[in-house]
Structures are given as structure tokens and as C-alpha cells.
Amino acid sequence: MKYCFFILLFIPLFLFSQQTRTTRILFILDASNSMNSTWDKQTRMEAAKEVLIKSIEQLRGVPNLDVALRVYGHQTPITNDTQDCQDTKLEVPFGPNNIDAIKNKVRSLQAKGATPIARSLEAAAADFPDSISKNIIILITDGLESCDNDPCVIAKKLKEKGVKVTPFVIGLGMDLSYLEKFACIGTYSDAENKESFTYVLTNILTKVLVNTTVQINLNDLLKKPSETNVSMDLYEAGTNNLKYTFVHTINRYGNPDTLILDPSIKYDLVVHTLPKITKSNISIIKHMHNTINVDAPQGYLKFTAPKSSSQNGVLMRVMEKDKSQTINTQVFNSKDKYLIGIYDVEIFTLPRIIKRIEITQGQLSTIDVEAAGSLEFIFPKPMIGQLLLDKANGRREWVCNLDESSLKGKLSLQPGNYVLVYRDKGQKSTAYTKEKKFKIESNKIVLLNL
Numbered sequence: 001m002k003y004c005f006f007i008l009l010f011i012p013l014f015l016f017s018q019q020t021r022t023t024r025i026l027f028i029l030d031a032s033n034s035m036n037s038t039w040d041k042q043t044r045m046e047a048a049k050e051v052l053i054k055s056i057e058q059l060r061g062v063p064n065l066d067v068a069l070r071v072y073g074h075q076t077p078i079t080n081d082t083q084d085c086q087d088t089k090l091e092v093p094f095g096p097n098n099i100d101a102i103k104n105k106v107r108s109l110q111a112k113g114a115t116p117i118a119r120s121l122e123a124a125a126a127d128f129p130d131s132i133s134k135n136i137i138i139l140i141t142d143g144l145e146s147c148d149n150d151p152c153v154i155a156k157k158l159k160e161k162g163v164k165v166t167p168f169v170i171g172l173g174m175d176l177s178y179l180e181k182f183a184c185i186g187t188y189s190d191a192e193n194k195e196s197f198t199y200v201l202t203n204i205l206t207k208v209l210v211n212t213t214v215q216i217n218l219n220d221l222l223k224k225p226s227e228t229n230v231s232m233d234l235y236e237a238g239t240n241n242l243k244y245t246f247v248h249t250i251n252r253y254g255n256p257d258t259l260i261l262d263p264s265i266k267y268d269l270v271v272h273t274l275p276k277i278t279k280s281n282i283s284i285i286k287h288m289h290n291t292i293n294v295d296a297p298q299g300y301l302k303f304t305a306p307k308s309s310s311q312n313g314v315l316m317r318v319m320e321k322d323k324s325q326t327i328n329t330q331v332f333n334s335k336d337k338y339l340i341g342i343y344d345v346e347i348f349t350l351p352r353i354i355k356r357i358e359i360t361q362g363q364l365s366t367i368d369v370e371a372a373g374s375l376e377f378i379f380p381k382p383m384i385g386q387l388l389l390d391k392a393n394g395r396r397e398w399v400c401n402l403d404e405s406s407l408k409g410k411l412s413l414q415p416g417n418y419v420l421v422y423r424d425k426g427q428k429s430t431a432y433t434k435e436k437k438f439k440i441e442s443n444k445i446v447l448l449n450l
Contacts, residue, residue: 022064022065022066022133022134023064023065023066023133023134023136024065024066024067024068024094024128024129024133024134024135024136025059025065025066025067025068025136025137025138026067026068026069026070026094026124026127026128026135026136026137026138027052027056027067027068027069027070027102027138027140028070028071028072028120028121028124028137028138028139028140028141029048029052029069029070029071029072029106029109029140030048030072030073030111030115030139030140030141030142030143031045031071031072031073031074031109031110031111031112031113032072032073032078032111032112032113032114032115032141032142032143032146033073033077033078033111033112033113033114034111034115034142034143035048035073035111035142036111037142043111044111044142045109045110045111048140048142049106049107049109052106052140053103053106053107056099056102056103056106057099057103059099060099066094066095066096066133067094067098067099067102068090068092068093068094068095068098068102068127069090069091069092069102069105069106070088070089070090070091070120070123070124070127071088071089071091071105071109072087072088072089072113072114072115072116072117072119072120073087073088073111073112073113073114073115073116074087074089074109074110074111074112074113075087075089075112075113076112076113076114077112077113078112078113078114083113083114083146083147084113084114085114085116085119085146085147085148085149086116086119087113087114087116088116088119088120088123090123090127091105092105093127094127094128094129114146114147115141115143115144115145115146115147116145116146116147116149117139117141117144117145117147117151118145118147118149118150118151118153118154119147119149119154121137121139121151121154121155121158122149122154122157122158124137124158125157125158137158212260212261212263212284212285212286212288212290213258213259213260213288213289213290214258214259214260214261214284214289214290214291214292215255215256215257215258215259215289215290215291215292216232216248216256216259216269216271216291216292216294217256217291217292217293217294218230218248218256218271218294218296219293219294219295219296219297220296220297220298220361220362221297221340221361223293225250225255225256225293226250227248227296227297227298228248228249228250228256229247229248229249230247230248230271230272230273230296230337231245231246231247231248231272232245232246232247232248232269232270232271232272233245233269233270233272234246234261234267234268234269234270235267235268235270236265236266236267236268237265237266237267237268237280237281237282238268238280238281243261243262243265243267244259244261246259248271258289261284261290262284263284263285263286266281266282266283266284267281267282267284268280268281268282269282269292269294271294271296273296273298273337273338273339274318274327274328274336274337274338274339275320275327275338275339277294277295277296277339279292279294296339297339297340297361297362298337298338298339298340298359298361298362299337299338299340299359299360299361299362299363299364299365300335300336300337300338300359300363300364300365301318301330301335301336301337301338301343301357301359301364301365301366301367302333302334302335302364302365302366302367303316303330303331303332303333303334303335303347303366303367303369304332304333304366304367304368304369305332305333305368305369305370305371305372306368314331314332314347314348314349314369315329315330315331315332315347315348316329316330316331316332316345316346316347316348316367317329317345317346317347317348318330318336318338318343318344318345319343319344319345319346320341320343320344321341321342321343321344321356322344323344332369335364338359339359340359340360340361341358341359342356342357342358342359343356343357343358343359344356345357345367347367347369349369349372349412349414350387350399350400350411350412350413350414351389351397351399351413351414351416353369353414355367369414370414370415370442371415371442371443372412372413372414372415372440372442372443373412373413373414373415373440373441373442373443373444373445373446374410374411374412374413374440374444374445374446375387375410375411375413375418375438375440375445375446375448376408376409376410376445376446376447376448377402377408377409377410377411377420377447377448377449377450378407378408378447378448378449378450379406379407379408379450380407380450381407381424381425381426382404382405382406382407382424382425382426383402383404383422383423383424383425383450384402384404384422384423384424384425385401385402385404385420385421385422385423386398386399386400386401386402386420386421386422387399387400387401387402387411387418387419387420388418388419388420388421389416389417389418390416390417390418390419390437396419399413399418402420402422404425413440414440415440415441415442416439416440417437417438417439417440418437418438418439418440419435419436419437419438420435420436420437420438420448421433421434421435422434422435422436422450436448436450
């Protein structure tokens with residue numbers, strides 16, 4: 001069964017402005033019978049023809065660019081017991097002013113036959129006039145080889161002749177392990193829908209045709225680019241002019257994904273780790289693969305109360321060591337990622353808890369909060385009161401003020417020894433001050449009935 005779909009998409013004219021030598025692109029279009037399968041309310045063939053025709057039109061007038069079209073599977077219908085593995089033909093050769101010829105041929109095609117990818121690639125080597133130009137094959141197919149040749153062997157021969165094979169993959173419910181079948185041919189990508197497909201294919205073609213690429217390495221302590229899955233902003237250097245935003249991604253080969261940036265300006269990079277990382281005045285060298293290295297080793301911090309579920313809604317404020325600025329707030333039972341280092345945290349329990357925690361590379365650090373207990377109080381009349389914590393050193397620490405208009409209430413408190421200092425609101429002398437001591441234990445209720 002066939003599950004892949006390769007196709008070319010719109011490429012803006014400005015992306016080709018840096019071409020200094022002739023680039024030749026040979027489109028190899030699959031017109032095999034499986035292209036009649038339905039995809040997004042139309043057949044794969046209809047979709048391929050529609051997008052290819054629009055893409056070809058966008059190439060009209062691009063300097064130093066020649067295009068051609070080879071098709072396979074369009075001449076001989078496939079049957080239950082036979083398939084024509086020689087069904088491949090150069091329909092429109094390289095030449096001047098052939099955009100209309102390619103569009104007309106594409107419109108007339110009908111999907112009929114087999115999928116002789118290897119023989120089409122082999123024949124394509126002779127389609128290019130020379131090996132001096134930048135020669136590229138764009139394979140447009142919805143499936144794997146159906147004949148007896150090995151595309152990997154043919155791809156190797158093509159590379160020896162200076163022909164670069166570049167498949168662009170769109171997966172349609174496909175097992176991604178099938179993509180490895182094309183690794184020997186060249187580069188590929190996949191997308192989930194037409195929108196992502198538009199972006200991916202435009203991006204890949206830009207890489208191929210412009211030859212100025214960038215990868216951003218978010219390095220761990222071993223200087224390996226293993227950190228990922230964080231958003232990044234690229235500003236024109238020294239300004240607030242945002243040029244690009246990306247979510248950092250590791251591709252299926254385990255490398256940071258390749259980006260296309262305008263090399264004519266310098267950039268300030270902001271990586272939205274916790275805390276954020278900024279790298280300024282970055283230059284991109286034209287016609288090269290550029291690597292931007294950022295030290296970003298990270299670990300995890302989790303906020304839990306393992307013996308209680310009553311802490312739901314409690315917040316924890318995270319700050320860099322000895323700094324007061326909040327870099328993140330975490331809710332109970334959440335986990336977030338931070339740059340390695342030492343952090344101060346303030347947990348909004350009653351009383352508040354201040355802790356210092358170290359985040360290490362790739363490890364999970366946990367802050368466990370004791371299960372709270374409950375204080376329920378009933379007053380016969382309005383009271384002025386404050387709740388204090390009796391500390392082990394003999395000192396008392398303020399916890400909270402009581403609402404003088406309430407005759408009853410309930411508080412969730414951390415385990416410890418407390419004292420309620422209060423007086424009748426109607427009494428105007430400090431001599432009426434009273435104290436009530438009590439102890440809070442985890443998951444237990446204390447009732448104060450004054």
C-alpha cells in the first residue's frame with residue numbers, strides 16, 4: 001500500500017535573487033494508479049497537478065533557472081497481473097520559455113500505471129545537459145518503488161554524475177518508518193496538512209536554491225545540541241523589529257532543524273528558556289551553512305505534596321538566586337524546565353515557605369510540601385486577631401490577619417504550632433488581648449470555638 005506524497009509548492013521570486021549560476025530543476029511526477037486515491041476532497045493527482053501548476057507559474061522569469069518535466073505511470077494502465085516498469089518519459093525537456101508547455105502537459109495527465117521510481121531516476125541522469133550547472137531533481141510521488149530496481153543504487157549513480165536528488169515528502173497517515181526508504185535518495189520532510197506542507201516545502205526549496213542556511217544549537221553541558229522544544233525570537237540587531245519566530249526542533253536525524261534567514265542583516269537572538277537567553281549581533285554568512293551555538297543546559301523542577309491533594313491551587317514563585325524578579329510561577333503538581341543553576345522559590349502556603357533549589361543537567365529536582373491541616377474557627381462576636389507561628393527558636397512569625405467582620409472561617413495551614421492573638425472588636429483596651437495556642441497536623445482539622 002502506498003502512503004507518501006511528494007509535491008512542490010509556491011516559491012516567491014525574491015528567494016532566487018541570489019542565484020549566480022544556472023540552476024536546473026527536473027520535476028519527476030508520479031502518475032501511477034494510486035494517485036487516484038482521495039485526499040482532502042480531491043484525488044492526489046488533482047492536488048498534485050493543481051499545486052504544481054501554481055508553483056511552475058511562480059518560476060516564470062526567474063533568472064538563471066531552467067525547468068523540465070519527466071512523468072512516469074501515465075502511459076500504460078496497471079492490471080492485476082501486469083505493470084509497465086518502462087513507463088517513464090521526459091515530456092518537456094530543459095529549454096527556454098517552457099513554463100506553458102509544462103503546465104499544459106501537467107493538466108492533460110491521467111494517473112494509470114506503475115511506480116518505476118528507480119528507472120525514472122536512472123533515465124533522469126541523461127535529461128540534464130551538463131553537470132556544471134546546479135542540477136536538482138524534485139520527485140513528486142505518492143508511494144514506494146513498485147518495480148524491481150533499487151532507487152538507492154540509482155541515486156548513488158546520479159550523485160556521482162553531479163545530479164542532486166531532493167525529495168519533498170508529505171505524509172498522508174503514513175508510518176514514518178517508510179520515510180527511511182527515501183533517505184538514500186536525498187533529503188525529505190513531512191507535514192500534517194496543506195498549511196504546514198506549504199511552509200515545509202517552501203523552506204526546503206529555499207535551502208536548496210539559495211544555499212544560505214542556519215541551525216541553532218542549544219547545547220548541554222557536554223556541548224552537544226540536545227536541548228530543544230523552546231521558542232526563539234530573532235530581531236534585527238539593536239532594534240525591536242521582530243524578523244522570525246521559531247519553535248526549536250530536533251529533526252528525525254537527531255540534529256537541530258535547518259532554518260532560512262536573510263543574510264543581509266545582523267540578528268539578536270532571544271531563546272525563551274527559564275530564564276531567557278539573549279545572544280546579540282549575530283552575522284549570517286551568505287551561501288554557507290551557519291551554526292549559532294547557545295549554551296542552554298537544562299533540568300526540571302516539580303512542585304508536589306505527595307501526601308495530600310489539598311494543595312491544589314497553591315502557587316510557587318521561582319526566582320534566580322538572590323534576585324527578586326519572578327521568572328516563573330508553578331502550580332501544585334506541575335513540572336517546568338529551567339536552565340541549570342540555583343533558584344529561590346517562594347511557596348504561597350500559610351505560612352509561606354522559602355526554599356533554595358539546585359537544577360542540574362537533565363535531572364528532575366522536586367520540592368515537596370507537607371500535607372496541610374485545617375483550622376476552623378467560630379467567634380461569638382467580631383474579633384480583631386492575627387495568626388502567628390510559634391517557631392522552635394522561641395520567636396513568633398506572622399501568618400495572616402483574620403477578617404474582623406467574619407464570625408467563622410476556615411484556613412489551610414502547614415503543620416506547626418500556632419497562636420491566635422485576639423481581642424473583642426468592641427473593647428478599646430489592650431488589656432483585653434487574649435491568646436489561644438493550638439497545633440496543626442497534616443490532614444487533620446482543628447476547631448477553635450471561642
